Amino acid sequence: xxxxxxxxxxxxxxxxxxxxxxxxxxxxxxxxxxxxxxxxxxxxxxxxxxxxxxxxxxxxxxxxxxxxxxxxxxxxxxxxxxxxxxxxxxxxxxxxxxxxxxxxxxxxxxxxxxxxxxxxxxxxxxxxxxxxxxxxxxxxxxxxxxxxxxxxxxxxxxxxxxxxxxxxxxxxxxxxxxxxxxxxxxxxxxxxxxxxxxxxxxxxxxxxxxxxxxxxxxxxxxxxxxxxxxxxxxxxxxxxxxxxxxxxxxxxxxxxxxxxxxxxxxxxxxxxxxxxxxxxxxxxxxxxxxxxxxxxxxxxxxxxxxxxxxxxxxxxxxxxxxxxxxxxxxxxxxxxxxxxxxxxxxxxxxxxxxxxxxxxxxxxxxxxxxxxxxxxxxxxxxxxxxxxxxxxxxxxxxx
Ligand code: ATP
Ligand code: MG
Numbered sequence: 218x219x220x221x222x223x224x225x226x227x228x229x230x231x232x233x234x235x236x237x238x239x240x241x242x243x244x245x246x247x248x249x250x251x252x253x254x255x256x257x258x259x260x261x262x263x264x265x266x267x268x269x270x271x272x273x274x275x276x277x278x279x280x281x282x283x284x285x286x287x288x289x290x291x292x293x294x295x296x297x298x299x300x301x302x303x304x305x306x307x308x309x310x311x312x313x314x315x316x317x318x319x320x321x322x323x324x325x326x327x328x329x330x331x332x333x334x335x336x337x338x339x340x341x342x343x344x345x346x347x348x349x350x351x352x353x354x355x356x357x358x359x360x361x362x363x364x365x366x367x368x369x370x371x372x373x374x375x376x377x378x379x380x381x382x383x384x385x386x387x388x389x390x391x392x393x394x395x396x397x398x399x400x401x402x403x404x405x406x407x408x409x410x411x412x413x414x415x416x417x418x419x420x421x422x423x424x425x426x427x428x429x430x431x432x433x434x435x436x437x438x439x440x441x442x443x444x445x446x447x448x449x450x451x452x453x454x455x456x457x458x459x460x461x462x463x464x465x466x467x468x469x470x471x472x473x474x475x476x477x478x479x480x481x482x483x484x485x486x487x488x489x490x491x492x493x494x495x496x497x498x499x500x501x502x503x504x505x506x507x508x509x510x511x512x513x514x515x516x517x518x519x520x521x522x523x524x525x526x527x528x529x530x531x532x533x534x535x536x537x538x539x540x541x542x543x544x545x546x547x548x549x550x551x552x553x554x555x556x557x558x559x560x561x562x563x564x565x566x567x568x569x570x571x572x573x574x575x576x577x578x579x580x581x582x583x584x585x586x587x588x589x590x591x592x593x594x595x596x597x598x599x600x601x602x603x604x605x606x607x608x609x610x611x612x613x614x615x616x
Contacts, residue, residue, distance in 0.1 A: 220313040221275050224299035226368070226376055227268040227285060230292030230386060238392075245389040246290045252451050253284045253605070264372050265328070271299070282382060284605070287448045289415050291384030295366070297376040302329060304339075307375050308346035311365055314377060318353030319362035327369045343367065388417030390451050396499040396529065397492035398422045399484060400455065402438045402559050405503030405532055407446050407549040408540050412531040413501050414450035421495045422453050423488050425460035435557035444603040445549050452604040456491055459597040460484075463590050464564050471581040473566035477511045478573045479582050480564075481520040486591055489524040491598075499527040505540065506533050510569040519578045 229246060250268065251261060257280065260272040270281055278296050285294050298314055300306045315321065323344045325336040332339065343365070347354055368376045398410045400422040410420050424439045436457065443453045460483075467479045488500050504512045511520070521528055532540055544550040 220298050220310050222278050222296045222298060223271060223275075224297050224376060225270040225273075225278070225281055225285070226295040226297050226378065227270065228292045228294075228384070229268070229290055230384070242290070242389055242392055245391045246288070249288050249290070249389055249391070249451055250285065253288050253448070254281060255605070257281060265370060267370075269299075284448070285384070286382060287385055288389075289385045289387035289417065289449065290389035292386065293384050294382045295376070295378040295380055297368075297378035299374050299376050302332065302369055302373055302375045304332070304334075304342060307367060307377070308343050310377055311343050311367070312347055312350045314379075315347055315354070315365055316363055317351045320355050320357035320360060321347065321363045321365060322356065322358045322361045323347070323365045323367065325367045325369065329369045329371045329373070332369065339367070339369070385415070385449065387415035390414050390417060390449075391419045393417035393419075394499075395419045395421060395495060395497040396501045397488050397495065397497040398501045399488055399503070400424050400439055400443060401503070402435055402442065402553065402555070402557060403503065404537075404544050404550065404553040405505060405508075405540055407442045407503075407553065408543045408547070409501050409503040409529075409531050410446050411449055411543065411547050411549075413529060414446070418450075418499075418501075420446070420450045420453050420501070421491070421497055422455040423458060423491055424455060425458050425484055425487075427461045427464060428459060430461065431558050434555075435559065438552055438555050438557055440601060440603055441552045442549055444605065445547065445552060447603050448605045449547065452602055454495070454600055454602045457599045457601070458487055458594050460594065463594055466585050466590055468564050470584040474568050474570040475573060475578060475581050476564055476566045477569045478516060478519045478578050481511060481516075482523045482578065482582065483587075483591065483594075485520050485524050485528070486587075487594060489526050490591070490595065492526055497526075499529050500524065501529045501531065503532055503540075504530045505535055505537070508537065510571045513571055515572040515574075516570075519573045519575050522575060 257277055258273060259270050262269040262271055273281060282294055282296060285291060298310050300310045323340040325340040327336045344356055363379060366378050393416055396413055396418045398420050400406045414420055422443055426436055443455045447453045463483050467476055471479055492500055544553060
């Protein structure tokens, strides 16, 4: 009897807790699952508090499972063999998918009480069949080499599986609203985006680009990061802001040690306007306290004071090593360390001020026509939408 994985079982977690919102959360989760599986052939089935992906090409199982492990709101995933609930059929399938030898246990979960056997009895009958089919198998409930799980569901089918793969947890992306991520080409900001997406935030992204000082490759790096992130966060619209003129102006009129502080103030102002435009309730950055001169409490105060929208800094208390560990897990690290210049390194002063005073920043900045510079930069914004599997959908923003 040849038996193949024909159903991928999806269990979802925290959204159960949300009572009245459950239908809304589920509709987002389902939409996100379908988004993640874009481009693959399958059928989505919803049944009694679980989801199943079926009718796929068996060669796609690992691809499907890999994509599902990145969808927030999923608790766990089990590639399974689905058979009609019938003792003989279940036993034969169990035999077909089990190793011929080794210590095993059978664990039955019975939601369907129609079979005249309780879970223990059913496990014993299936186990007995496995022993009879191969004498090299032995039962050991505690020190087993493999555990065959049998879920007997109310839909008349039983699902047999070995693997229970941990899902991404968190909340379905979209349920917590939208936020505007300041995405540099560095290690931190993609991780910051990931952390917020995990709490159900749909991300928009903005990148400040200093053409011709930063190259096309630097921009490609940011798009590649956004695409990687989209495996978790869903489709991401990235706004690319030409930043060179602003940098020239600051460089020319302000003391060099205030270069970064004032640059950051421009970044925040533009991000806030974009955020309002895209119905985002917050800005997200990858800042971590004390990591560099521009991330001291005083520096953060100077950059923060130009906006009124909430600014989330999910990595504020994280060490670099912790951030790197996450970036490796979400596979952005290798992209982040590609050696292209970021706009911030182009006019990098030798001695950035570590404890800038807000009134100094304001005073130096008053030498500039802030509004005109912002408007000109915003008029040059280009947007691209990035998603897994999707080709780059590019458009010049018409603002
Ligand atoms: P990262 O690894 O995220 O680049 P970093 O340690 O290099 O972080 P900074 O360069 O000081 O930190 O930037 C702090 C934050 O400011 C970044 O995490 C990001 O959110 C934002 N940022 C910096 N440069 C840019 C940029 N060119 N475009 C968009 N956002 C930026
Ligand atoms: Mg950076």
